[in-house]
Structure formats: structure tokens, C-alpha cells
Amino acid sequence: MTTDSIEAANRLNAVRDTMGRAARLTGRTADDITLIAVSKTQDAAAIQPLIAAGQRVFGENRVQEAQDKWPQLRAETPGITLHLVGQLQSNKAADAVALFDVIHSLDRPSLLTALAKAMDVADKRLPCFIQVNIGAEEQKGGCPISETPALIRAARDADIPVAGLMCVPPANVEPAPYFALLAKIARDEGIDQLSMGMSGDFETAIMLGATHIRVGTALFGERASPARPVPASGRGMIRNSREG
Ligand SMILES: *Cc1c(COP(=O)(O)O)cnc(C)c1O
Secondary structure, eight states: OOHHHHHHHHHHHHHHHHHHHHHHTTTOOGGGSEEEEEOTTOOHHHHHHHHHTTOOEEEESOHHHHHHHHHHHHHHSTTOEEEEOSOOOGGGHHHHHHHOSEEEEEOSHHHHHHHHHHHHHHTOOOOEEEEBOTTOOTTSOSBOGGGHHHHHHHHHHTTOOEEEEEOOOOTTSOOHHHHHHHHHHHHHHTOOOEEOOOTTTHHHHHHTTOSEEEESHHHHOSOSSOSSOOOGGGHHHHHTSTTO
């Protein structure tokens, strides 16, 4: 084993241990929770050791970047599942449907229309999480809470499999109330899967019912550069978001 692969295995074990502790408090085990390794900005050399350590579920936040990296990695290892965890433009819906297995960012009617059409053309139904703007933050993606029930109904009417609800709570505040709120909305809508929790708060998210956690930094280390280019005029705003 190389140093990289030992380190990747150690990080994966540490995350899974923490998952197990939190899961037991809700009568579950780590295996009941899907760990999505968010590999945005990581190159193939950084991803391969985690695959070697046994991780098979990965998340990316940009369609183009995922198209550049994953066809080759998937050819090397069968059985990889790819989740899109970032905002999706309607004009990229067809590309997203072609590449990904699950989408976590369905958050508006126009995207729903584009995804339904892309799924019809591809003759493929992708499970989608409805992303909820749980902190009512202007700069963030996600469906307003008040419009979420209608979006869920519209997705079901369009024959899009609604897998669950997803959120990214506001940065730098206690996330638990937001996780609890997402869980309540899901219960009210008869939805049982919750995509919530990142490196800094996945333990709390699991205790509050997360079924899918999206973890980057705790598995790969700090990202070298921001996931998205930061326009000079937008710096203040970006610094306040989790993209930090
Ligand atoms: C980057 C990202 C994550 C992972 O964040 P970490 O803090 O590195 O674990 C999770 N979800 C989304 C939507 C992301 O963009």
C-alpha cells in the first residue's frame, strides 16, 4: 500500500466510525446511511486511493468537471455511483442525466421540466432529491420552503422519482434546527430520505435522520482552491457561504 492509500483508508475509517456512533443513537448502523464522497476539485490521483479503500459512491457539483474525470475512473472500477450535489442549469440537464445516477439539486419548476424531458429522451428515470432553501438565504440554491410541497407534487406528476429532500444550512450557525426542519417537511410530505450533513456537521445530521451525507474535506483533506471561481465583486457573499 502507498502512503496515499493508507491515508485514504484511515480517513474513510474515521468517517465511518463517526457515522456508526451517530447512527446507533437513532437505532441504525453506518451501513444504513449512504456516504457520498464529494470529490469536486479533486483529480483522479486523489480519488483513486479512496476507490482502492472501498468507497464506491461519489458526488460532484459541476457537470463539466464530472464529465472530464469520471468516464475514465468508472472504466477502471465498475460499480461506481455518481451523485450530482451542486446547482444544475437547465441547459445541462441532458448531460447530467447521461452521466449521473442521482441528482440532489432539483429546486425549481424550470429545471423539473428540463429534467423530465431529458429523462424521457434518455429513457432513464433518475432519483432526484428536492433541494430546499432551508435557511431562506437569498444567494443560495434551493426551493423556498413554501413552494416545496408544490414542487414535490409536480415532480411526481412528471414521473420523476422523488428520492428525498436535500439542504445546505446557513454557514457558521448551529445547523441542528435546520436539519430538524428539513426532517419535519419530509415527514409531512411522506418522504423518507434526507440528504443533509457535510464534513463539519454530518454527525448531527445523522442524529436528526440523514440517510445520505455529503462529505468532501473529511475524506480528501482541504480543497486546494474554491470549487467555483470567485468573482471579485462577490467575495463578501461567498465568504459567508459554506463554500468558504
Ligand atoms: C462541497 C460540498 C459538500 C462537501 O463539503 P465538505 O465540507 O468538504 O464536506 C457537500 N455538499 C455540497 C452541496 C457541496 O457543494
